[in-house]
Amino acid sequence: DTGVSQDPRHKITKRGQNVTFRCDPISEHNRLYWYRQTLGQGPEFLTYFQNEAQLEKSRLLSDRFSAERPKGSFSTLEIQRTEQGDSAMYLCASSLTGSNTEAFFGQGTRLTVV
C-alpha cells in the first residue's frame, strides 16, 4: 500500500466554478477524515466517515461543501460555487477505528480560487 493519495495535488479555478477532490485512503482503514488548512494555521476538521457513513460535519462545512464515501472506499469532497475564501490546502487522512491508532495523511490538494 502506498499510503493515502489525493488527487489533484493542485487546482486553480475561477470563482463560481465547482471543484471536486478525491482521496484514496489506506485500503483497510474504515475511518476517513477531511481537513482544511490555511497558511500559518493548523489543519481544521471538516468532516469524517466511518466506512460509508458520514458521522460528523463541522460548522465550517457550509452548504456549498459536500463529501461522500461510496462503498466505504475512496472519498470525494465537492465545493460548489467556489469563493476566494475557499483557497486552502485540503487534507485527507485515514485510520483504523480507535483513538490509540495513528492517522495517515495524504499530501493534500492545494486549491486556489481566482
Added chain:
Amino acid sequence: DAKTTQPNSMESNEEEPVHLPCNHSTISGTDYIHWYRQLPSQGPEYVIHGLTSNVNNRMASLAIAEDRKSSTLILHRATLRDAAVYYCTFRSYNTDKLIFGTGTRLQVFP
C-alpha cells in the same frame, strides 16, 4: 472540543536534544495525546501518542504529566530534517478526530 497551547516557535542546534512543550488542561480522561509534524508542502506525519505513561519510539519520546494537563515531546538529537511544525493534538475517544492547534515551528541550525 478541548484545546492545546504550544509556543509558536523554538530553535535548536543540530545534535542537541529538543523539548517541545504542550499544555492541554481541558483534556478528557479518555483522550489520547498525539503528536504530528508537518514539513513544508506535505501533510502531517504521525510522531507518537500516549494516554498516561511515557512513551518511546524510534522518532521521539513523549513525557506526559501525572495530571495529564501537559506533555512534552522530546527529540533526543535534533537533525536538520527535524525542522518542521510540530502539533500536539488530542484524539477523541468517541470520534477519533484530531483537533489541531497552531503548532510549534522548530528551526534546527547546523
